[in-house]
Structures are given as structure tokens and as C-alpha cells.
Amino acid sequence: MDLIDTFFNGRVLWDALPLLLMGLGTTLSLGILSIVLGLIGGLALALLRLYGPPALSGLWVLYIDLFRAIPILVLLVIVYYALPFVGIRLSPFASATTALSLVSAAYSAEILRAGIQAIPRGQFEASQALGLSYWSMMGDIVLPQAVRIVIPPMTSNCINVMKDTALASVVAMPDLLKQATQAQALAANPTPLIGAAALYVLLLLPMVRAVGTLERHFAKERR
Template identity: 35%
Template sequence: MINWQAFFNVELAQKALPIILEGLPYTLSLSLISFLLANIFGFIIALMKMSTFTPLRWIANIHISLMRGTPLMVLLFLIYFGLPFMKIQFDAITASIIAFTMMSSAYTSEIIRAALLSIDKGQWDASYSLGLNTWQIFKKVIVPQAIRICVPSLSNVLLDMVKGTSLTAMITVPDIFNKAKIVGGANSDYMTAYIVVALVYWVICTSYAIGQNYLEKRFSIY
């Protein structure tokens, strides 16, 4: 017979939730800041890969290849534990933001590049015929359409980033997963603590998914 009390302790879950939520600001700030920076750098990398200047394309391709081929945990450890041997020291939160930004920018750059290339080239010709210069066309015609195309894929990157922040517990960031580990260890009940933190992640991701649906509808109307 299954011991459900050992599987999920309701009393412990009620006590654990407030403690786990103490790490929520770290989880949210890490994911959102890194996502914003990843989009900025991803846009730049996408333009580099589309450039006719060969060295820029090489740099973009090398970055994308390295980041997509390296586990995030390895990158976190390299930045947090490895760089101090080169006299470069970052605190755990800064190291996490750098790692997430570097890793995610490789994926966002390909998403953005694909969206930009999907815009019909005839729109460039039509815009030039209206007297718009390249910057105006890019800003007012191409980018707004590309953003609408990017929303679903970029939302997936954000959701992966939220869940990936759990890895920062390995370098002492007091996020919600780190708090769950502490609660589980203190009460010798990791199962309950991990179920609670899994539900918290689910609520966060569901909230972001609702935001994604809103943006898709808004851009569709636009």
C-alpha cells in the first residue's frame, strides 16, 4: 500500500511554500533580465550572420555553434568557478545572467534571423519606392512584422529560461529551487518540497504563456 503521507505532506507543503517563494524574486529577475539581454544580443548576432562581411558571419556562427553545443551547467561553472583562476570574479547572480544571456542569445539570434528573412523582399522594394531609407524600412516595416512572427518561439525560450534558473542553485543563487532544497533537507522530505517548487514553476510558466497568447492576439489585430 502506498504511503501517501510520505509522497506528499500537506502540512509541510503549507509551511514550505512561503519559504520557497522567498526565492521567487531571484527566479523572475534572472529569467527576465537574461531574456531581455539575450534578445538584444540575439538581434545583433542575427544581423552579423546576415552581414555580407565574412568575419562578422564567422564570429556569429562560432558563437551560435559554441553556445548550442555547450551544456548550460558547464557554462555556469566555467564563468563562476573557472574565471577566478584568470583573476576574473563574478558574484553568483552576475555569473548566472552572463551565462543565460550568452546561451539564449544563440537561440534568439536564429529565431530573429529566420523572422527577418521571412519578410517578403518585395516590401523592401515597395518601401524604397515610397522614399523610405534603409533604416526607416527596417524600423517601420520589417521589424514590426518580424516581432509578430518571433513571439511564439521567443516565448518558448523564456519558458526554458525560467525552468533553467533552477541550475543556478548549484552556484548558490537563492532561487526557488535552492529554497526547496533547503526545506527538503531540513525536514528530510525532498519529495514534498520538490512537488511544491514544481507547481510554482508551473504557475510561472502558465502566467507567461497567457501573456504570450495576449501578445499574439494583439499583434494579429495590428
Template identity: 40%
Template sequence: MPHWLQLMADSLPSLLWAGLIFTIPLTLISFVLGLLLGLMTALARLFAPRPVSAIARFYVWVIRGTPLLVQLFVIFYGLPSAGIYLDAFPAALIGFTLNIGAYSSEIIRAVISSVPKGQWEAAYSIGMSWRQAMMRTILPQAARVAVPPLSNTFISLVKDTSLAAAITVPELFQAAQRIVATTYEPLILYIEAALIYLVLSTVLSSLQARLEKRFARYGGMLEANA
């Protein structure tokens, strides 16, 4: 077996283990929390009083206007100077959650705004409250439109978790860096890490396509019954 292939085979379990223990949990947890934060931020920008809406706009402006790597450094390396100490994984989780929250809020705000006003009027005409109209009428329609952009955000997050290596989270990419430090074979190990990310992205893109088709069929059924 060629040396490079043997090295990739020997390092593969360590890389996959780091991905299973750190990369995947970091991605899933931060995406779910970021999605909830994004929903609250979008609703605040659309419906909250002006002071609350202004705070939400400021949050989105700051996060979208600064690099994710800088945000991670501020949280992990900067906050200790203010007396706030966080371990690497919670710091990365906070950073990714805030980042996903800002970007997903713009997606959610756009899709909620795209729902025709007649849907609100129809919900109110049958006695629904604002909350009932939002939960039963507006959000289900908005969710169907939001699936593609939110899925793309999730796939991007999988790749962006490699930035957590910069704040010492032992995820997939840092596992590759540690092996490089002992084998002195950066090209082989970094290509292997890239291939793992490529496989993950390909699988997720395939799942995204299936999810979009399912939502498209669901939307067609709703329109047919309307």
C-alpha cells in the same frame, strides 16, 4: 492536517519568496538582455561584413553546441582561475543571457529572412533608408512571426533558471534544496517546487496564447489595409 500537506504549507512562503526575489528577476533580465544580444547577432550574421558575421556564427556555434550547465560552471567556477571573480547572480545572469542570445538570434535571423524581398524594395521606393526600412517595415512583420518561438524560449528559460542552483544562486529550486537539508523530505519538497514551476509555465502559456491571438488580429488588419 497530514504531515506532507503541513510541510508544503510551511515551506511555500520560502519557495515563493525565492522565486520572487531571484527566479523572476533572473528570468526577465536575462531574457531582455538575451533578446537584444540575439537581435544584434542576427543582424550581424545577415548584414555585417564577413569577419563580424564569422564572429557571430562562432558565438552561436559554441553556445548552442555546449550544455547550459557547463556554460554556467565555466563562468562561475572556471573564470576565477583566470583571475575573474563573479558573484553567483551576475554569473548566472551572464550565462543565461549568452544562452538566450544564441538561441533567439537563430529565431530572429529566420523570421527576418522570411520577410519577402518585395517589402525591402517597397520601403526603398518611398525613400526609406536601410535603418528606417528595418525599423518601420521589416522588424514589425518579423516580430509577429517571432512571437510563438520566442515565447516558448521564455517559458523554457523560467524552468532553466533552476540550473542556477548549481552555482549557489538562492533561487526557487535551491530554496527547496535548503529546506530538504533540514527536513529530510526530498520527495515532498521537490514535488512542491515542480508544481510551482508548472503553475508558472501554465500561466505563461496562457499569456502566450493571448499574445499570439492579438498579433494574429493585428496581422489581419495589416493585410486588410494593404
């Protein structure tokens, strides 16, 4: 067999396409849900770390540092295989979502914290002088500006979450990589893996380009 028949076999790719598209749908569902939950958790952690009770600040720092340090693959194994020993059983999808969301929240918290701290103190003082409540100040004044600052790094974090969904195959979840691996085994040909790689590129390349575009746009605005 030559290179084309081995890695770019059109017939094998066509036969595997239904499996790949099913896996792509699962990957998108997992990635989007994990990103949304990570953003919500990250915002809560950032606010708790900045404005929460001082006595608990070390707890939030510990969470953020721990989940930024632990490899996602290890966390997936713990959630899916270890938690049942303490009576907690999660489906493959729930396990992958939990692991990805926990890690995404830790990274999102640090990104959002940096964005909030980048807002000039005068904005906070002016809000207090106007008599705005804490939630009005954060929702109307601070967070809109902070989000604008952190869009490029936050987009990069979202890309990482989407790429990390490929690790969910270790808990037998039928994501894109898992389906490609099964199609490869059925066809005894690695072409489905090449097809999966192409789908990942088509999914993630626009997001990668968006990061560069946003960074250039905000750099021009700052100048």
C-alpha cells in the same frame, strides 16, 4: 509514513512556503533579466549576421553555433568556477544571468534571423524606393512584421530560459530549486520539492498555453 505525509505534507509545505516564495522571486528576477538581455543580444547578432561586415560573418555564426551547442550547466560551471582563475569573479546571480543570457541570445538570434528573412524582398525594395534609411526601414517596416512572425517560437525560447533557471542552484544561487532543496533538508521531507514543482507549473503553464493560442491565431490569419 504514507504517500501523503511523505510528499504532500501540509505542515511541512506551510513551513517551507516563505523560503519557496523567496526563491520564486529570485527565479523570476533571473529569468526576466536573462530573457531581456537575450532578446537584445539576439537582435544584435541577427542583424550583424544578416547585414554586418562579410569578413566577420563567420564570427557571428561561430558564436551562435557554439552557444547553442554547449550545455548551460557546463557554461554555468565555466563562468562561476573557471573565470576567477583569469581574474574575473562574478556573483552567483551575475554568473547565472551571464550564462543564461549568452545561450538565450544565440537561440534568439536564429529565431529573429528566420523572421527577418521571411519578410518578402519587395518590402525591402519598396522601403529603399521611398528613400527610407536603414534604421527606419528596420524599425518601421521589417522588424514589426518579423516580430509578429516569431512570437510563438520566441515565447517557447522564453519558457526554456525560465526552466533553465533551475540550473542556477549549482552555483549556490538561492533560486526556487535551491530554496526547496534546503527546505527539504531541514524538514527531512521532500514536500518542499513538490511545492517548488507546483510553483514552476503555475509560472510556466500560462506561457505554454499562450504559445498554443498564438500559433492558432497566426495560423488563422495566414489562411
